[in-house]
Amino acid sequence: MPETIPEDSVGLVSPQTMQFDEPLEFACGRSIKSYQLVYETYGQLNANKSNAVLICHALSGHHHAAGYHSMDDKTPGWWETCIGPGKPIDTDKFFVVCPNNIGGCHGSTGPNTINPETGKYWGPDFPPLRARDWMEAQFRLGVRLGIDQWAAVIGGSLGGMQAMRWSLEFPDKIRYSVAIASTMSLTAQNIAFNEIARHAIQTDPDFHDGYYLEKGTIPKRGLVQARMLAHVTYLSDTLMGDRFGRVLRAGDFQRGQYNPIQFEVESYLRYQGEKFSTTFDANTYILITRILDYFDLAREYDHDAVSAFSHARCKFLVISFTTDWRFAPERSREIADALIAAGKDVTYAEIDAPQGHDAFLLPIDPYIRLFREYMQRIADEVNA
Amino acid sequence: MSRHIRDDLYMLQDWITPKTRVLDLGCGNGDFLRFLMDHKQILGYGLEIDREHIIECVTKGVNVIEQDLNRGLTNFMDKSFDTVVMTQALQIMHRPDLVLDDMLRIGSECIVTFPNFGNLFSRAYLSFYGRMPVTKQLAYQWYETPNIHFCTIRDFEILCQEKDIDILHRNVIAERFPNRIFKELSPNLFGETAIYHLSKNK
Known part of the structure; x- marks a missing residue:
């Protein structure tokens, strides 16, 4: 932690916990009776509750996306480069929500929490989740926070896959979907x-x-x-x-x-x-x-990505990085092509960056500028 | 109708039907697509590779796709657009003829504009100075120019004939004297910019 918190940081933040005493049915057929989600929020929800942005984390991510938990923290949240005052996801304009997904291990109900029915750790007996189960849990968190429609659902890598899935699972509940360094299937x-x-x-x-x-x-x-x-x-x-x-x-x-x-x-x-x-x-x-x-975005649409995206109502931003060989630019181009064929509004940028897949977490100038301009337009629209 | 776009763009917007799908190859700063979105309620996409232009498009809320035209357009399906537009970029392409084929495959109709190298000024420049023409619009020396495939109006129409392309409309822009007076008399001699509306449906 630097001695003073930088001006473009959300500063000191604390995680919150939402308890859900209602069953959650998973795609695998199993369900849990109650669960909790740990999440963080940055910025203020506006009066007509139209400026909420959902951040979906990737494989190793969690709810702590920006800011510091204490002055002793060595590092800020995992997406500090993109979330904060004046940053692409501008906390002066958006109400940013980032939950730790269910099945995660940073406080939300998951394998390392206690199963109330057995009194033991869930461990390997935790239901085998699919991405859509996360959408449902995230959706319910939004409802509890008073959010009827997300201005944007945003994520990199696996987070981007969630942002796309959102556009199909809840087409009316999302205005923009931002998928960075992502793919429709592995x-x-x-x-x-x-x-x-x-x-x-x-x-x-x-x-x-x-x-x-x-x-x-x-x-x-x-x-x-x-x-x-x-x-x-x-x-x-x-x-x-x-x-x-x-x-x-x-x-x-x-x-x-x-x-x-x-x-x-x-x-x-x-x-x-x-x-x-x-x-x-x-x-x-x-x-x-x-x-x-x-994960396979088009599986239940007859393996046709165009048919899948035809169900979406939101607009899309797709970004890839030239040296990303985990989710290569070709994967993102497929997303953009399918969206165009489906007649959806989409912007696609291929950022020339040497950093590989992790580039989406880094302050790469053309990426940050483009991302900021795009988000600025959303902010103008939802805060109008 | 407010006009904040280039003359050649303003002239060709008449050929675009409202509420249709438009693909703009080399869409630049997005002004033209924005204009069509505002005045014709089209669903438009622009292809562009220039970083600053892409960001300008984003700022204007224009759908922009980062894609190099010289790498082909195979990702677009046959007849997936009503109109495919390419303004002042044909001469930059590695193979303008193949790009034209692709445009006519993807779009029901196409619109292209290009600088007419058969213009009196170009001819005079070459004959008097014995050097490649350098103009205000095309301000490059021969060795550094991105314009690698210049053609004349006549060249272009011969290509269309060979390829069985229908010329639905043709328009020429000429602003200098004496071009603007005589452009209808001999478009290839006096036209500065050529504008074509094409199709290949039969």
């Missing part, structure tokens, strides 16, 4: 990466078939490996080359001596893996990567 390669990550977790001896919390342990090694692998796929070759190159953290290659070598990139990945393993629940990781794998 490729075989994407699924393969997710399966390697799950395999690493599930084969960790501390995994105990998912009942590790009851054993008082966590599958740390598996989580570290899963995160190290995933992290590589979020960056580009160029970016890793620029940031780490072949720089050595320890050791050298001097003749006649042996000093064990550690490359900078090795140390970086281990640090990322370690950090993640202490803050993320393994069962949630498995659950959410499966949500990603199962």
